[in-house]
Amino acid sequence: MKPAPFTYHRPETLDDALALLAEHGADASPLAGGQSLVPMLNMRLAQPAHIVDLNGLTELGGVVITDGWLEIGALIRHHQLAHDPVIRAAQPLLAHAAGTIAHYAIRQRGTLGGSLVQADPAGQLPLIARLTDAEVVIRGPRGERRMPVRAFLVFAMEVALEEGELVTAVSFPLLKPGTRWGFELFSRRRGDYALASVATTLTLTNGKIGELRLAIGAAASLPQRLTGLERSARGGVPDAAWIAETARAAAAAAEVEDSPQAPAAFRRELVEVLTHRALTAALTPEPA
Amino acid sequence: MEPRVPIRLGVNGRQREMAVPARRLLSDALREELHLTGTHVGCEHGVCGACTVLIDGTPARACLTFAVQVEGREVTTVEALAEGGDLHPLQRALGEEHGLQCGFCTPGILMTFAAYLRDHPDPTEDEVRDVLSGNLCRCTGYQSIVAAVLKAAHALRMKAVG
Numbered sequence: 001m002k003p004a005p006f007t008y009h010r011p012e013t014l015d016d017a018l019a020l021l022a023e024h025g026a027d028a029s030p031l032a033g034g035q036s037l038v039p040m041l042n043m044r045l046a047q048p049a050h051i052v053d054l055n056g057l058t059e060l061g062g063v064v065i066t067d068g069w070l071e072i073g074a075l076i077r078h079h080q081l082a083h084d085p086v087i088r089a090a091q092p093l094l095a096h097a098a099g100t101i102a103h104y105a106i107r108q109r110g111t112l113g114g115s116l117v118q119a120d121p122a123g124q125l126p127l128i129a130r131l132t133d134a135e136v137v138i139r140g141p142r143g144e145r146r147m148p149v150r151a152f153l154v155f156a157m158e159v160a161l162e163e164g165e166l167v168t169a170v171s172f173p174l175l176k177p178g179t180r181w182g183f184e185l186f187s188r189r190r191g192d193y194a195l196a197s198v199a200t201t202l203t204l205t206n207g208k209i210g211e212l213r214l215a216i217g218a219a220a221s222l223p224q225r226l227t228g229l230e231r232s233a234r235g236g237v238p239d240a241a242w243i244a245e246t247a248r249a250a251a252a253a254a255e256v257e258d259s260p261q262a263p264a265a266f267r268r269e270l271v272e273v274l275t276h277r278a279l280t281a282a283l284t285p286e287p288a
Numbered sequence: 289m290e291p292r293v294p295i296r297l298g299v300n301g302r303q304r305e306m307a308v309p310a311r312r313l314l315s316d317a318l319r320e321e322l323h324l325t326g327t328h329v330g331c332e333h334g335v336c337g338a339c340t341v342l343i344d345g346t347p348a349r350a351c352l353t354f355a356v357q358v359e360g361r362e363v364t365t366v367e368a369l370a371e372g373g374d375l376h377p378l379q380r381a382l383g384e385e386h387g388l389q390c391g392f393c394t395p396g397i398l399m400t401f402a403a404y405l406r407d408h409p410d411p412t413e414d415e416v417r418d419v420l421s422g423n424l425c426r427c428t429g430y431q432s433i434v435a436a437v438l439k440a441a442h443a444l445r446m447k448a449v450g
Contacts, residue, residue: 001332005290008310008356038352039333042313051310053357103422105340105347105400190421 003041010053024050032114071171074113093181097124103191113167122193127217131199134172140165156221182278194218195262196270198278209236220255247276295359300368315339317355326366337423340396366395377443387436389427
């Protein structure tokens with residue numbers, strides 16, 4: 001398995017990269033960490049005439065907190081997402097989830113921007129971005145725009161990126177003080193794509209549920225927020241019965257795909273168990 | 289004739305030059321241009337881990353990297369692990385613990401853990417298993433590899449103490 005021939009470009013600035021993409025249009029493919037694109041090139045599922053290597057663009061490697069947002073450059077690797085002290089402090093859920101992506105060597109190369117653009121239904125980062133109402137920062141021929149992840153993710157492996165545009169950063173709203181979180185996934189072997197995953201954040205007000213967010217990944221073509229369940233959870237008393245009931249309701253409400261590898265009934269069970277675990281983790285007091 | 293791109297890179301501490309088609313995978317460039325056949329080529333889509341090398345000290349799949357991308361970088365392959373006639377503690381432990389049979393997956397495992405143990409000198413068994421999940425072995429059942437990595441970690445810690 002060897003890729004088809006291509007011309008290789010290694011721009012040093014974002015403007016140069018955008019100019020190359022504008023010049024070559026649909027014949028060009030941007031290359032970030034390459035952990036999804038290069039397998040597709042090797043198998044010749046993709047055969048772009050031009051590869052624009054983004055790895056030299058230091059502009060895409062920032063981690064900045066401003067006005068309630070944590071803005072992370074598109075070229076930040078999963079390993080750095082998992083270990084960067086600023087990210088761990090501001091978005092511990094994102095850091096934790098990034099540390100579960102694929103394998104150690106893959107995490108050293110795969111990037112935040114690449115993962116969002118890949119939009120794999122089982123991807124951890126699209127799920128966390130959807131849960132937290134993150135925004136994607138996009139640069140293209142007509143300048144810069146921001147788009148909520150909800151609108152950016154169109155379908156499995158499909159995003160609202162126009163020709164010639166690049167994701168330059170992903171901006172995550174900072175968690176409200178006191179926010180608790182949980183993340184759980186199930187895969188058949190460690191590091192495989194998940195068959196189902198669940199991410200949650202919640203706040204407590206006087207011992208009752210304040211704001212609950214609950215998102216399901218890998219079960220259908222897009223990460224899903226269970227907004228009805230989130231609304232009805234407000235004011236609930238988060239005891240064991242509430243956790244069990246919420247997990248059951250999540251399994252009933254989630255859209256799940258049916259496949260020979262993972263029948264819909266199995267996925268629903270996974271959603272229930274993983275929701276149960278994620279809520280339990282979120283509600284477990286941190287060690288003092 | 290497909291155009292070739294001239295590149296310079298460091299390989300195992302030596303400056304090397306070559307001219308390769310842009311699409312030449314780093315795994316193939318190491319084996320075919322530089323005759324460093326210790327880097328094995330398994331699945332060629334990033335799953336098996338056999339081709340794992342270090343790029344500037346960080347483990348990476350050589351089959352998911354184009355040789356032109358490592359211009360100016362330092363690549364470390366399994367050939368660099370033994371010093372003189374002395375096997376690296378990981379290599380020795382894999383032998384002692386029967387952590388290999390056919391040996392096809394071994395170079396990737398060695399390079400992955402050479403970097404991992406450098407950064408995490410005292411891993412738990414669970415952490416070792418998590419990292420090992422990125423390297424497929426069809427002979428050993430992994431048990432003996434886990435034992436070898438833990439043994440090598442201990443040996444490396446002792447060596448660091450002196």
